[in-house]
Amino acid sequence: MSVRVRIAPSPTGNLHMGTARTAVFNWLFARRHGGRFLVRIEDTDRERSQPAFTDSILTGLRWLGLDWDEEPVFQSRRSRDHQEAIAALLANGRAYRCYATEAELNAMREARQAAHQAPRYDNRHRNLSPERIAAFHKEGRHAVVRFRIDDTQDILWQDMVRGPMRWQGADLGGDMVIARRAPADRIGDPLYNLAVVVDDIAMGITHVIRGEDHIANTAKQLLLYNALGAPPPCFAHTPLILNKEGRKLSKRDGVTSIADFQALGYTAAAVSNYMCLLGWSPPVELGERFGLADAAPVFGFDRVNKAGGRFDWDKLNWLNSQALHAMDGATLRNALLPRWQQAGLDTSQPLAWQEQLAALLGPSLVVLQDGVEQARPFLGPPELDDASRAQLQIEACQAALHYILQHRPRTFNAAAAKELLTAAARAAGVRKGVVMKGVRAALLGCLHGPDLLLSWDLLHGVGEDDPRLRAVLR
């Protein structure tokens, strides 16, 4: 039987880190076993679902390189299947209509809480007499559909991450609602657990890989598989991604959507690499910097951790800077260009020149966005910061700059610039460092940055060096 897995996000927000990591594990598992990776959009919550989020999710997956093998399935379009399944369960007695009112349910919950017990439905309408049902109908009461859960039942499964798992029927909160409230002669909208199982069966899902926050759902879903007469898939419950405080990472934690990371200038390679590292430890031969394609052949749940992992910006930043440093000038320039343009910088220079600039800046970038501020003084007039102004106040510095402008060699290059600096320092009677700082201040407006000689040469290439040096002369 060939492997079929799926990622099943609900379009109630952008593609989130947690969802993306689950998608990565699913994708890796599918590729490892030559199976298929599918996407199902769980848009049955009409209140909160938005088409724009579906786009965001699909775009995010694509950006990460998680290509899917069949057209995405939209859960909302599968309601007939859901209805039929519910009707079948109703027909064979595994499910029944419950007419309990909200007030009744609340009373139950409060009573249980007062008794220090877990809230649960007491199955009061499980075996209603025909007379009472008739009475409820006459009353015009609406009903939900509940699925019978035998309290004495032990639910067992072999989890690919956690090993043997066991859940007691009694801890599931009573007979579970599988269809929303509706007039008693109809079947309401299907609820999560029912829809998931029906769809996973229809899609032929063989392995369900999801976060550990779904463990209780798995117990319920296993019961549904049984009642629907379908063999259950294998389950893998992966550790959660935790925030700085050690809680489940949520949208409330600031930057958590894949689109955010992309906007900040993280590369897809670094992000997917990092997600692999959070919870999965690659075999030593792989090292810890690798692409999804490298990880796929060796991926397995035997090396997936059980404990949740905290999201660590430092590690992601390191991975991203490594990815950026490894780029050649041409690649980096292409990655930077849209950001330069968006920042309104002049990008009319020759392509080769821009590539040289990118190569010069490369080693100091952590995220692509860093390349905007750092390129700014090269792509437009420099704005002198305080330290630069102070440097240019120094008498000897001014003298050296005068010397430099007067002794410009006919053919300028980095080597010539170096000699010029030495000569200027000697003429002005100061250490070369003082002159270098002054030149840097004049050319770029700040005292720190990439190699001065290369920077100077680059500015010379677009005729920007002399004017800038002159501009700071008193």
Place this chain on the structure above:
RNA sequence: GCCCCCAUCGUCUAGAGGCCUAGGACACCUCCCUUUCACGGAGGCGGCAGGGGUUCGAAUCCCCUUGGGGGUACCA
């Protein structure tokens, strides 16, 4: 509250009873490279939550405690 899960440096982790004087990576610190910053290179700091067992021997197995997390919907 109740149910379930988890527990190695600050963080991510290696470790399947002797290979452990607990290894790696990030972060941090020092030095080198560099008359700047960064990159790069070399070192360093730092951990098996606690207590009981089992065993000749335990980070590894069992129990308890503690701590942390998840779940407890007519959301997904």
